[in-house]
Amino acid sequence: MHDKILLSHGEGGKRTRDLIAKVIARYFDNPVLSPFFDAGLLGRIEGEIAFTTDGYVVTPPFFPGGDIGRLAVCGTVNDLAVCGAKAVAMSCGLILEEGLSMEILERALAAMRDAAKEAGVTIACGDTKVVERGKGDGIFITTAGVGVSVDGWRPAPSGIRPGDRILLTGTMGDHQVAVLIARRNLAIDAPVLSDVAPLSGLLLPLLPRFAGKVRFMRDPTRGGVGVTLNEMASAANARFVLDEGLLPVRESVRGVCEILGFDPLYLANEGKAVLIVAADAADPIVAALREHPYGREAAIIGEVQEGGSGVRMRTLAGGVRAVDYPVGDQLPRIC
Amino acid sequence: MKYIDDFRDPATAKALIERIRRDAGDAPVRLMEVCGTHTVAIARGGIRPLLSGAVTMLSGPGCPVCVTPDGYIDAAIALGRDRGALLASFGDMLRVPGKSSSLEKEKGTGLEVRVVYSPLDAVTLAAATPDREVVFLGVGFETTAPAIGGAIKTAAVRGVRNFSVLSSVRTIPEAMGVLASDPDVRIEGFLCPAHVSVVIGTDAYRPVAETYGIPCVVAGFEPLDILLGISMLLRQKKEGVARVENEYSRVATSSGNRKAQELIRDVFVPCDTGWRGIGVIPGSGLRIADRYAPFDAEKKLGIPVVFAQEKTACRCGDVLKGKILPVDCPLFGKACVPEEPYGPCMVSSEGSCAAYYKYGAL
Numbered sequence: 001m002h003d004k005i006l007l008s009h010g011e012g013g014k015r016t017r018d019l020i021a022k023v024i025a026r027y028f029d030n031p032v033l034s035p036f037f038d039a040g041l042l043g044r045i046e047g048e049i050a051f052t053t054d055g056y057v058v059t060p061p062f063f064p065g066g067d068i069g070r071l072a073v074c075g076t077v078n079d080l081a082v083c084g085a086k087a088v089a090m091s092c093g094l095i096l097e098e099g100l101s102m103e104i105l106e107r108a109l110a111a112m113r114d115a116a117k118e119a120g121v122t123i124a125c126g127d128t129k130v131v132e133r134g135k136g137d138g139i140f141i142t143t144a145g146v147g148v149s150v151d152g153w154r155p156a157p158s159g160i161r162p163g164d165r166i167l168l169t170g171t172m173g174d175h176q177v178a179v180l181i182a183r184r185n186l187a188i189d190a191p192v193l194s195d196v197a198p199l200s201g202l203l204l205p206l207l208p209r210f211a212g213k214v215r216f217m218r219d220p221t222r223g224g225v226g227v228t229l230n231e232m233a234s235a236a237n238a239r240f241v242l243d244e245g246l247l248p249v250r251e252s253v254r255g256v257c258e259i260l261g262f263d264p265l266y267l268a269n270e271g272k273a274v275l276i277v278a279a280d281a282a283d284p285i286v287a288a289l290r291e292h293p294y295g296r297e298a299a300i301i302g303e304v305q306e307g308g309s310g311v312r313m314r315t316l317a318g319g320v321r322a323v324d325y326p327v328g329d330q331l332p333r334i335c
Numbered sequence: 336m337k338y339i340d341d342f343r344d345p346a347t348a349k350a351l352i353e354r355i356r357r358d359a360g361d362a363p364v365r366l367m368e369v370c371g372t373h374t375v376a377i378a379r380g381g382i383r384p385l386l387s388g389a390v391t392m393l394s395g396p397g398c399p400v401c402v403t404p405d406g407y408i409d410a411a412i413a414l415g416r417d418r419g420a421l422l423a424s425f426g427d428m429l430r431v432p433g434k435s436s437s438l439e440k441e442k443g444t445g446l447e448v449r450v451v452y453s454p455l456d457a458v459t460l461a462a463a464t465p466d467r468e469v470v471f472l473g474v475g476f477e478t479t480a481p482a483i484g485g486a487i488k489t490a491a492v493r494g495v496r497n498f499s500v501l502s503s504v505r506t507i508p509e510a511m512g513v514l515a516s517d518p519d520v521r522i523e524g525f526l527c528p529a530h531v532s533v534v535i536g537t538d539a540y541r542p543v544a545e546t547y548g549i550p551c552v553v554a555g556f557e558p559l560d561i562l563l564g565i566s567m568l569l570r571q572k573k574e575g576v577a578r579v580e581n582e583y584s585r586v587a588t589s590s591g592n593r594k595a596q597e598l599i600r601d602v603f604v605p606c607d608t609g610w611r612g613i614g615v616i617p618g619s620g621l622r623i624a625d626r627y628a629p630f631d632a633e634k635k636l637g638i639p640v641v642f643a644q645e646k647t648a649c650r651c652g653d654v655l656k657g658k659i660l661p662v663d664c665p666l667f668g669k670a671c672v673p674e675e676p677y678g679p680c681m682v683s684s685e686g687s688c689a690a691y692y693k694y695g696a697l
Binding site: 261321331 | 343352375379380381382385399400425426430453475479558695
């Protein structure tokens with residue numbers, strides 16, 4: 001086998017076959033994928049089906065605490081989980097750049113295998129394309145996932161009521177700060193690990209256990225908690241009020257944000273969820289979240305209030321301010 | 336980090352606000368926060384409404400993006416378009432409007448602009464692309480000047496000949512002097528910038544305090560820094576004195592960072608320069624010294640920055656001078672929003688209009 005991806009690995013001939021049989025199949029061996037039919041035959045699936053897709057283009061592909069492979073699986077598993085669905089099967093589309101080292105590909109595949117195993121999802125079909133050198137960024141992964149709704153739960157922003165509590169399953173911004181540091185162009189060293197993790201095991205058991213109490217869930221990825229809450233408030237036509245003193249941020253992440261002038265509220269997370277829950281169930285749900293390794297720092301961060309829509313923040317100084325959508329990416333301040 | 340938490344304590348904030356309201360007197364006291372980072376911190380902390388009726392905080396000219404004239408953007412675009420330069424810039428500059436375009440719009444049609452995180456990255460970029468002239472868009476105040484100067488010196492030492500800087504570096508005390516003497520603005524106290532003061536030292540504001548009789552307090556960027564700074568300004572006013580005080584003594588000293596000052600003196604020479612919306616302020620600019628002329632993009636590539644006081648409906652100039660609040664501009668929130676900014680105060684993350692718009696709409 002070559003130690004680099006060649007254009008011929010994507011041309012459909014013997015090299016393509018070798019890549020699939022000798023590399024990819026080694027990591028994704030399972031009864032649905034391995035016959036290599038043109039589609040993965042999933043058999044009968046009972047329940048309400050959820051379906052999602054996403055593309056992963058992170059640079060660099062490996063960063064402290066994770067990599068593009070783990071990200072690709074967790075992103076899809078989490079999109080299903082916050083809709084109340086357990087991931088059953090997913091696809092893996094690889095777009096590889098000519099010259100990519102085989103070692104990087106294999107590390108990404110191993111990470112996908114391990115994350116899929118953790119989340120209990122089968123990688124059921126796939127596709128591999130090779131683009132010319134300079135026309136990609138090493139490795140891109142696209143995934144689509146099929147899940148089954150747990151306990152018949154459906155996201156229902158219309159069920160959100162004044163008094164409901166806003167919960168966050170852990171600290172903000174770890175993923176984006178880890179990636180920024182890994183890019184090495186900020187000349188900052190800080191011990192920050194990405195939070196990338198599959199959340200099905202954390203979130204889905206809540207639904208039968210706290211029946212009717214979990215109103216709505218979202219995973220605050222790109223745009224962070226700030227954008228996600230704005231979208232949730234808009235969907236619910238509700239007024240969310242956050243408490244600045246309750247927002248969980250890791251000290252190291254806060255330090256990086258201080259230096260660069262970033263707001264952790266708008267930084268991406270890949271292993272966190274925002275939940276809107278009934279007030280009387282908020283404390284028990286936080287306690288349940290904290291029993292799980294991915295929910296240890298879960299916290300109530302605010303509440304739904306009467307009147308108007310949008311997101312507000314009660315500040316530490318005792319004031320109130322708007323929490324709006326950001327325009328474009330956050331950039332380090334000039335001075 | 337517990338140290339920082341001490342500067343965010345809600346109980347202390349409440350006590351300070353009460354003291355400020357007590358000391359303020361009848362008419363709201365007009366104070367100016369000179370620095371854009373203060374403007375954002377005040378908005379993010381929801382501080383302005385807490386002081387309503389007691390203190391009016393005016394936003395000053397200390398946002399580097401906001402005061403960069405449109406002629407500078409036009410010159411940068413010309414350097415790329417007409418001279419084939421590869422432009423390296425802080426990301427904030429991309430959406431700033433020039434006379435008819437912006438770097439972002441031009442980038443979409445083929446102008447090569449790379450976003451860098453430090454001036455030194457631009458030197459590295461130049462070393463990696465020896466067949467292209469890399470022009471760094473050197474925008475900022477005394478805080479950024481040492482890093483830009485350091486990049487020029489590094490390029491000189493390493494023999495990177497295809498690197499130059501289009502300088503738009505400014506100095507804050509001169510602008511404060513202009514505003515202090517403007518009878519329309521009527522500033523009763525300056526909340527002086529934290530980062531700038533670390534470089535230039537708090538003594539740099541003594542001429543402002545002594546010549547114009549306006550109290551000055553250097554303050555940090557945490558909510559309690561700001562509230563304490565405001566309270567110190569009110570105390571001076573109450574006592575009828577005008578001096579420079581240092582709330583940010585944990586970092587800033589009276590004499591500042593001498594090494595950084597030496598670096599600035601080595602690479603730059605003071606010059607008159609135009610501030611968008613304000614006009615030409617004598618001695619408020621830093622041009623590249625003649626001995627570093629090979630790194631001066633204006634001289635090297637023959638495209639000067641032309642300053643002309645623009646006449647538009649945009650009232651960023653009056654906002655920067657503290658004559659009006661952002662909400663008093665007829666374009667604010669209508670023709671001018673962060674997605675489609677008309678003026679620079681709405682572009683920059685440190686701009687007062689952007690801060691009012693982003694954090695203020697309740």
